[in-house]
Amino acid sequence: xxxxxxxxxxxxxxxxxxxxxxxxxxxxxxxxxxxxxxxxxxxxxxxxxxxxxxxxxxxxxxxxxxxxxxxxxxxxxxxxxxxxxxxxxxxxxxxxxxxxxxxxxxxxxxxxxxxxxxxxxxxxxxxxxxxxxxxxxxxxxxxxxxxxxxxxxxxxxxxxxxxxxxxxxxxxxxxxxxxxxxxxxxxxxxxxxxxxxxxxxxxxxxxxxxxxxxxxxxxxxxxxxxxxxxxxxxxxxxxxxxxxxxxxxxxxxxxxxxxxxxxxxxxxxxxxxxxxxxxxxxxxxxxxxxxxxxxxxxxxxxxxxxxxxxxxxxxxxxxxxxxxxxxxxxxxxxxxxxxxxxxxxxxxxxxxxxxxxxxxxxxxxxxxxxxxxxxxxxxxxxxxxxxx
Numbered sequence: 001x002x003x004x005x006x007x008x009x010x011x012x013x014x015x016x017x018x019x020x021x022x023x024x025x026x027x028x029x030x031x032x033x034x035x036x037x038x039x040x041x042x043x044x045x046x047x048x049x050x051x052x053x054x055x056x057x058x059x060x061x062x063x064x065x066x067x068x069x070x071x072x073x074x075x076x077x078x079x080x081x082x083x084x085x086x087x088x089x090x091x092x093x094x095x096x097x098x099x100x101x102x103x104x105x106x107x108x109x110x111x112x113x114x115x116x117x118x119x120x121x122x123x124x125x126x127x128x129x130x131x132x133x134x135x136x137x138x139x140x141x142x143x144x145x146x147x148x149x150x151x152x153x154x155x156x157x158x159x160x161x162x163x164x165x166x167x168x169x170x171x172x173x174x175x176x177x178x179x180x181x182x183x184x185x186x187x188x189x190x191x192x193x194x195x196x197x198x199x200x201x202x203x204x205x206x207x208x209x210x211x212x213x214x215x216x217x218x219x220x221x222x223x224x225x226x227x228x229x230x231x232x233x234x235x236x237x238x239x240x241x242x243x244x245x246x247x248x249x250x251x252x253x254x255x256x257x258x259x260x261x262x263x264x265x266x267x268x269x270x271x272x273x274x275x276x277x278x279x280x281x282x283x284x285x286x287x288x289x290x291x292x293x294x295x296x297x298x299x300x301x302x303x304x305x306x307x308x309x310x311x312x313x314x315x316x317x318x319x320x321x322x323x324x325x326x327x328x329x330x331x332x333x334x335x336x337x338x339x340x341x342x343x344x345x346x347x348x349x350x351x352x353x354x355x356x357x358x359x360x361x362x363x364x365x366x367x368x369x370x371x372x373x374x375x376x377x378x379x380x381x382x383x384x385x386x387x388x
Contacts, residue, residue, distance in 0.1 A: 047332075047383040049340040060374035061334055064315040069351040069358055071309040073249055075286070077240035079260075079301045081231055086299075087206055089228035091221045092183045095119035098199055100217070102210050102228065110207045114228060115215065118199045126186065126196045129177040133192065136170040143167040208232035211299075236297050238269050238288040240305050247284055249309045250274050256288045258305040260297075267292070271307065316356040321373040322349065323380050331359065332372040332379050342372060342379055 049057070095117035102114060146163040178188050184200040212229035221227055238258055242250060256269040273287035286307070323330050329349050332342040345365070350358030361369075372379060 045345070045383075046335065046341060046343045047379055049342075049379075049382065051340075053382060054340050057375045057378040059372060059378075061337075061370050062317075062321075062373040063368065063370060064317060064359060065356070066313050067316045067353075067356055069312055069314050069316065069353045069356070071249070071312060071351045073242060073246045073307040073309060075240040075242045075305045075307060077238060077286075077303060077305065079236050079297055079299050079303065080239045081233065081236055081299050085206070085208070085232040085235055087204075087208070087230045087232075088226050089114060089202060089204075089230065090226060091117055091202075091223055093117075093119065093121065093125075093200070094220070094222045095122070095200070097215050097217055097219050097221060097227075100215060102213055104210055104213050106210045108204045108208065108210060108230060110204055112204045113201055114204050115202045116199050117202070117221070120198065122184065122186075122200055123196060123198050125177065125180060125184075126191055129174070129181060129188065129191065132170060132174045132177055136167075136174050139163070139167040139170045204230060206230060206232050208234075231299055233295055233297060233299065234293065236290060236293070236299060237272070238290060238303065238305065240286040240288055240307070241279075241281075241283040242286050242307070244278055244282040244284065247274075250284075250286065250307070251310070255308045256305055257308075258288075258303045261302045261304075267294075269305075312351075314350060314358040315361075317359050317371055318373050319352070319355050319357055321371055321376055322347070322357055322359075323376045325380060330380075332376050333365075334370040334372065337370070344380070344383060 096119060097115060098118040099116035100114065102108070108114070143163045143166075146160045150157070150160045181188055181191065185203065186197065186200060208230045209232075210228060211231045212226065214225070215221060215227045238256070240256070240258075250271065252271055252274065254271045256271060258267050258269060259265070260267070268291040269288040270291065271286055272289045275285035275287070278284055288305075317331065321331055323332075323344075328346055330344045331347050333345050335341045335343045345362070347362070348360035350360055352358070
């Protein structure tokens with residue numbers, strides 16, 4: 001330490017360090033300042049209007065009202081047709097497609113020719129019927145003769161029983177073949193006149209539209225093959241899927257408002273049947289009848305629906321009393337009417353109807369409150385401008 005230069009440098013360093021410490025200590029906020037900052041943050045939900053601001057806003061206040069609100073259940077689904085309005089056309093007997101002129105989307109009438117099939121087995125079936133029919137006539141005469149002989153005790157009872165057995169056996173065979181011919185649309189009256197055909201014709205059992213065509217000329221079809229599908233759109237219905245948690249709210253006769261995926265107009269329907277089975281997706285099928293039939297609608301179209309539930313008395317405010325901010329819903333409570341002070345309070349919104357919304361207040365709010373029912377968005381604007 002005998003070196004004067006080194007001693008001077010060390011003293012200078014100590015002075016500079018003390019100076020920096022003093023400056024840093026003076027710039028750090030004291031503990032007494034921190035509560036003031038917190039107080040500002042806590043008052044951002046309240047707004048106090050000046051007299052000039054109050055005069056420019058048409059504020060109206062009021063109390064919660066008990067009103068009857070019709071609830072609703074959200075659902076989705078698709079348009080469908082009753083089973084009797086959807087027909088699958090298959091071949092009653094195997095054969096080759098000889099003629100058809102149908103295309104998907106074509107309209108057909110009830111009884112219209114759909115497909116002509118051809119097969120040699122059809123010829124054999126008709127021959128078997130004619131042979132059995134001829135044999136039946138002979139056995140019937142023989143049975144009548146045996147009955148007459150039995151009355152005169154000329155023949156044995158065994159001969160009569162044998163004749164009777166042969167007759168009824170042949171009769172059953174003829175009836176069975178006749179039913180088969182009827183199944184493939186061959187009239188036995190025409191067949192008995194000698195008109196044997198190698199083709200059969202299939203006709204439409206309903207009027208509607210062709211939705212599927214799975215055949216072409218020359219293709220071989222079996223009874224298990226689906227050749228055509230026909231849909232009658234006269235009586236479309238809506239099959240809605242409702243979640244399990246809402247099942248207890250459903251009743252037959254409830255009104256349904258639905259909107260198709262490709263439309264903006266709202267259609268009306270009524271709950272007709274409620275399913276008794278819960279799907280793996282935890283939903284229940286609800287069968288709804290459309291109020292107005294529309295033949296232009298297409299089965300399989302998807303829709304969103306709202307099902308009206310029973311009327312309930314709930315606490316409500318006008319829709320203008322509720323403001324939305326940052327994805328939440330708020331109302332303004334009058335905290336000091338003389339000082340024009342209002343507090344923005346978050347609430348939950350229930351059902352809505354006729355310009356009113358159900359208000360669910362926080363549990364911490366007790367006692368009767370007065371709310372701003374007109375001018376709430378003006379207060380929100382003043383509040384956010386004050387924060388800025």
